[in-house]
């Protein structure tokens with residue numbers, strides 16, 4: 265018994281780990297029934313793997329049996345791996361016992377497709393229902409929507425899950441067709457749109473009726489695999505932008521492809537995953553969501569790919585020196601946000617603090633501005649007098665010389681440096 | 683001039699009260715535990731007084747909003763000797779200025795409090811993340827901690843709300859007190875460990891039968907979730923500094 269459950273967990277956690285989403289944020293389930301769990305709006309990482317990724321959820325597949333043969337997936341039918349399947353009760357027990365020990369924020373349940381989509385979705389639904397209704401479990405649940413499952417099943421699942429997601433897998437339809445001929449983006453878009461429409465329906469009802477049940481309160485997310493197919497950064501981010509807009513997605517995840525097969529249509533085994541590129545994409549995503557940048561400002565036909573040696577915010581600044589230097593003591597908040605070396609927190613503090621008097625360099629440093637970087641783009645009270653205007657390229661050289669090691673070695677999607 | 687107080691929150695607030703009563707000019711506030719008398723420096727020992735402290739706290743609540751009241755309390759919980767003086771100066775500064783003075787990040791005490799609060803909140807957040815309960819034979823979920831700052835008062839509600847249907851104990855080994863949730867309320871407790879008992883790990887005989895199984899499954903899971911091709915030790919250590927490993931089931935050998 266002990267050994268069998270260990271083996272299952274090893275197989276089914278291993279197969280699930282390539283889904284990068286670990287977010288447990290946005291849950292708002294309150295523990296009102298004196299049951300177990302209480303979701304935190306901000307989520308908690310309970311530990312980090314040795315590759316530095318957040319572990320917040322018990323991320324497993326219900327089974328890795330699958331009738332499909334997607335080339336980029338370890339669980340594909342033709343792959344020679346050990347197969348296993350959890351029972352519904354096993355997943356419930358594991359979740360409850362991990363949660364009680366403060367190991368996790370909740371469950372992330374996905375599955376290979378066995379028999380057919382509905383049969384699979386039904387099993388997933390059984391797990392979440394049992395957790396919510398029998399175990400009084402209020403922890404976080406992220407459930408994969410199985411492409412092709414019926415709308416009734418998806419709708420019912422949405423009543424118990426905090427977040428639902430369905431992966432685009434490849435950034436473009438062409439890329440997907442190349443590696444998974446049986447799949448298409450339409451299959452992903454349909455359920456995304458359906459859940460989105462349900463969410464707005466429930467939100468609208470809530471304004472009229474008091475006790476409307478929660479429906480996927482933490483929203484939807486999706487994931488794209490990066491580097492398995494030849495899309496440009498522009499292709500990737502334009503797709504992401506469209507999905508954020510059209511389906512009000514909470515997150516788009518970018519997963520650097522980790523080679524798992526020797527098929528010549530993809531990078532072969534032993535190729536390094538494109539971690540730096542992945543990081544740059546996340547930085548761009550951040551700029552779009554929190555810094556007021558339009559995707560077209562960062563990526564366009566003249567600049568279809570992100571710089572490797574510097575982050576996208578700095579790239580933008582260097583290409584647009586006409587906006588600088590910015591006067592810290594006068595500029596509006598939106599412009600301050602665009603200065604390299606100044607993050608959201610620092611920008612807010614600057615705007616508050618300057619009401620009390622003009623800010624000086626030492627104060628900016630204390631506020632948390634990365635001054636060595638920002639100094640090329642700002643003036644404040646005691647900025648040294650500049651004899652000549654430097655070109656963008658010269659500034660880039662200065663900054664690179666100062667931070668050589670730091671920026672070339674940065675290679676994680678969790679680390680966001682500006 | 684140095685004011686000496688007993689290290690309590692009420693003592694700190696009383697000190698502010700006394701200052702406004704006497705207006706002695708520039709004063710440093712020090713806790714009795716670190717105070718070393720100097721031959722020529724004048725000092726005054728503050729006698730903690732609940733009524734005076736209350737009046738200062740009520741006044742302060744009118745001057746600064748909830749988020750800053752929290753920063754204030756967190757700074758106090760840092761137990762850092764210099765923090766007491768910053769708190770003292772900050773309070774005087776707030777009372778002597780218009781509403782909103784706390785957002786002047788150009789003021790050294792404002793910045794200092796913001797920094798202390800940030801460190802304390804980070805430690806609180808880490809405890810919420812890194813605490814690992816072990817289920818004992820009598821069904822209580824037990825965890826030891828020894829945080830850098832006194833964060834038990836800050837994490838109590840989080841655990842109470844989350845684990846409402848199980849009894850738990852979180853014990854601060856450094857400060858020698860803990861919290862016990864008995865399914866109704868959270869009580870402060872002290873435990874006298876018998877000499878030689880291993881404080882960090884409960885003896886297996888005291889444990890629930892399922893404990894070893896779930897600890898093992900969790901360790902397995904932690905290993906499976908790692909992607910070897912993406913190994914990044916530096917980042918790992920940055921997120922989970924070594925000093926926290928002793929808490930972590932998944933890091934135990």
Ligand code: SF4
Pocket residue numbers: 330331332333334337338339340341375376377
């Ligand atoms: S359908 Fe899903 S689980 Fe099955 S092979 Fe494709 S990606 Fe993998």
